[in-house]
Amino acid sequence: MAYKITNKCENCGACVEVCPVGSISETDGKYVIDADSCVDCGTCAEECPANAIEEA
Numbered sequence: 065m066a067y068k069i070t071n072k073c074e075n076c077g078a079c080v081e082v083c084p085v086g087s088i089s090e091t092d093g094k095y096v097i098d099a100d101s102c103v104d105c106g107t108c109a110e111e112c113p114a115n116a117i118e119e120a
Contacts, residue, residue: 065104065119065120066087066097066099066100066102066104066119066120067097067102067104067106067108067109067117067118067119067120068097068099068117068118068119068120069088069094069095069096069097069116069117070116070117070118071116072114072115072116073094073095073112073114073116073117074113074114074116075090075093075094075095076113076114077090077095078111078112078113079095079108079111079112079117080095081111082107082108082111083107083108084103084105084107085101085102085103086101087101087102087103088108097117099120104119
């Protein structure tokens, strides 16, 4: 099960830095997680200071 970034995201980019497979990118001013490449490790959710990342 992949993770998703909710509306609580503050666009800090902390999740992008820690994603081991590069599944997080910025699109239209918001960060998104590519569900097809996400390996469900949870590293992004652990690093998010806004607690804006949850399991999809």
